[in-house]
Amino acid sequence: MGLSFRFRPCGAGRYAEAAFLxxxxxxxxxxxxxxxxxxxxxxxxxxxxxxxxxxxLPASPGPALAIGGFLVVWLSLWTVGGxxxxxxxxxxxxxxxxxxxxxxxxxxxxxxxxxxxxxRLADRTIRQVMVRSGRGAAPALxxxxxxxxxxxxxxxxxxxxxxxxxxxxxxLQVALALPDVPTVRRASAxxxxxxxxxxxxxxxxxLLVPERRRRRxxxxxxxxxxxxxxxxxxxxxxxxxxxxxxxxFGLMLLALTLGVAWASAWLWxxxxxxxxxxxxxxxxxxxxxxxxxxxxxxALQLREHLDSDGDAWxxxxxxxxAGRPILQVMGDPQEPRALGQWLAHRTGIPFEDAxxxxxxxxxxxxxxxxxLRRQLAGSxxxxxxxxxxxxxxxxxxx
Numbered sequence: 001m002g003l004s005f006r007f008r009p010c011g012a013g014r015y016a017e018a019a020f021l022x023x024x025x026x027x028x029x030x031x032x033x034x035x036x037x038x039x040x041x042x043x044x045x046x047x048x049x050x051x052x053x054x055x056x057l058p059a060s061p062g063p064a065l066a067i068g069g070f071l072v073v074w075l076s077l078w079t080v081g082g083x084x085x086x087x088x089x090x091x092x093x094x095x096x097x098x099x100x101x102x103x104x105x106x107x108x109x110x111x112x113x114x115x116x117x118x119x120r121l122a123d124r125t126i127r128q129v130m131v132r133s134g135r136g137a138a139p140a141l142x143x144x145x146x147x148x149x150x151x152x153x154x155x156x157x158x159x160x161x162x163x164x165x166x167x168x169x170x171x172l173q174v175a176l177a178l179p180d181v182p183t184v185r186r187a188s189a190x191x192x193x194x195x196x197x198x199x200x201x202x203x204x205x206x207l208l209v210p211e212r213r214r215r216r217x218x219x220x221x222x223x224x225x226x227x228x229x230x231x232x233x234x235x236x237x238x239x240x241x242x243x244x245x246x247x248x249f250g251l252m253l254l255a256l257t258l259g260v261a262w263a264s265a266w267l268w269x270x271x272x273x274x275x276x277x278x279x280x281x282x283x284x285x286x287x288x289x290x291x292x293x294x295x296x297x298x299a300l301q302l303r304e305h306l307d308s309d310g311d312a313w314x315x316x317x318x319x320x321x322a323g324r325p326i327l328q329v330m331g332d333p334q335e336p337r338a339l340g341q342w343l344a345h346r347t348g349i350p351f352e353d354a355x356x357x358x359x360x361x362x363x364x365x366x367x368x369x370x371x372l373r374r375q376l377a378g379s380x381x382x383x384x385x386x387x388x389x390x391x392x393x394x395x396x397x398x
Contacts, residue, residue: 002102003175005168007160014092021089028082035075042068069232073225087112097157099168101175106146108156125149129156129172131165132334142332144169152194153334193338198276208274208343219267226264229257274326279348283324295323300340301352302333316340319352 090113098109104123109116127149132142143158144165157165172178192198195214199207233253240246270287272294281297301319304312316336317325326343327336333355344351356364376387 002100003171004101005099005164005171007097007099007157007164007168009092009095009159010161018089018092021085021092025082025085025089028078028085032075032078032082035071035078039068039071039075069228073228091159095159097159099156099172101172106172106176119154121146121148121154123176126176126178128178129169129176131162131169132332191338192342193335195335196339206276206346208276209271215267215271219264222260222264222267226257226260229253229260233257272324276343276347281326281343281347281349297323297326297349299350299352300326300343301354302336302340303354304333304356314355 094111094113096111098107098111100107100109101123106121106123106126108119108121110118125148126146128147129144130147131144144156146154146156148154195211197209197212199209201207233250236246236250236253240250266287270285272283272285275282275284279298281300282293283295283297284291284293297318299319300316302314302316304314306312311330313328313330314333314336315325316327316339317323327339329335337353337355340351340353343349373387373390376383376390
C-alpha cells in the first residue's frame with residue numbers, strides 16, 4: 001500500500017492577497033481592452049488610409065508604426081503579468097496538490113482552477129526530500145522539494161501548513177529509504193546548481209559561466225525586439241524627411257534601438273565568467289575573441305543582507321565585500337549556498353556560511369526581548385505595565 005498526501009491553500013492571509021489580486025486584475029482587464037482597441041483603430045486607419053479618431057488627417061505611417069510597436073511590446077509584457085496574477089489568484093483560492101507514492105514512483109498531481117498537470121519521479125532518481133527554509137530574516141518552513149541525483153531540485157508543493165509539509169517530508173524519507181536529514185537541509189556540494197555551466201576546455205582552467213541554453217533563449221528574444229525596433233526606426237526616419245517634427249521622436253527611438261542592439265550583441269558574443277584555479281577564482285570579461293581579467297577571489301562568504309523593505313538578500317562574494325558578487329538572490333539562500341560549497345570543493349578556497357541558523361536567530365530574538373524587558377522595567381510605571389502585558393502575551397502564546 002502506498003502513501004498519499006493532499007495539500008490545499010490555507011491561512012487567512014490568502015484572502016487579503018486574493019482581494020488585492022482581484023482588484024488589480026480588474027484594472028488589468030480595463031487597460032488590456034483599451035490598448036487592444038487603440039491598436040485595432042490604428043491598424044484600421046493605416047490599412048484604409050483613414051484619419052485617426054479625433055483628427056482630420058490620415059495617420060502618418062512612421063510615427064503610427066513606432067507607437068504601435070511600443071504598444072505591442074507593452075501589451076505583451078502586460079499580458080504576461082496578468083496571466084501570472086491570475087495564476088496566483090487561483091493558487092490562493094482554487095488549487096490542490098496531491099502526492100502519491102506507489103511502486104517506487106512519486107507522482108505529483110497539481111490542480112490550478114480547472115487545469116490539471118501531472119509529474120512523475122522514479123525513486124532511483126531522488127536523492128533527498130526536504131522542506132526548505134522560507135523567506136525573511138526569521139524564516140518559517142517553506143516549500144516541500146525533492147532533490148534529484150543530477151542536482152535538480154523539483155518543488156513538490158508550497159500549499160498546506162508547514163506542519164503538513166514537514167510530516168510529508170519525514171514520511172517520504174522513510175518510505176523511499178533515503179538518508180536521514182534535518183527538516184530544513186543545507187544543499188550538498190556534490191552537484192553544480194541549476195543556472196550554471198562548468199566548461200572544461202581541452203587546455204587551460206575550467207570556466208564557470210551562466211547557463212548557456214538560457215542565455216541563448218534570452219539572446220533570441222532580445223534580438224527579435226532589436227530587429228522590430230530597427231524596422232520601426234527605418235520607417236520613422238523615412239517619414240522624418242518630410243515631417244521635421246518627427247525627428248525628436250526618431251532620435252529617442254534611435255537611442256533605444258542602439259541600446260537593445262548592444263544588449264543583443266553582449267548576449268551573443270560576451271559574458272562574465274569565473275576561471276577556476278587552485279585556491280583562487282578569477283573573474284574575467286569575454287567579448288568575441290577579447291578577454292580581460294577584472295578581479296580575483298581567494299575566499300568566499302555567504303552573508304545575509306536586509307534591505308529597506310525588510311527583504312532578506314543572500315550574497316555570495318568575497319568576505320571583505322570588495323568586487324562583484326558571484327551570486328545575489330532574494331528570499332532563499334539554498335542556491336548561493338550550494339554554489340559556494342561546490343566552488344570550495346572544486347577549487348579548495350575557504351567558504352564561510354555566515355547566514356544565521358534557526359537556533360542562532362532564536363537566541364538573537366531572546367537576547368533582544370531580554371534587552372527590551374530591562375528597558376521597560378527601568379522606564380517607570382507605564383514601562384512596567386507594558387512589561388506585564390508583554391509577559392502575559394508570551395505566557396498565552398507559549
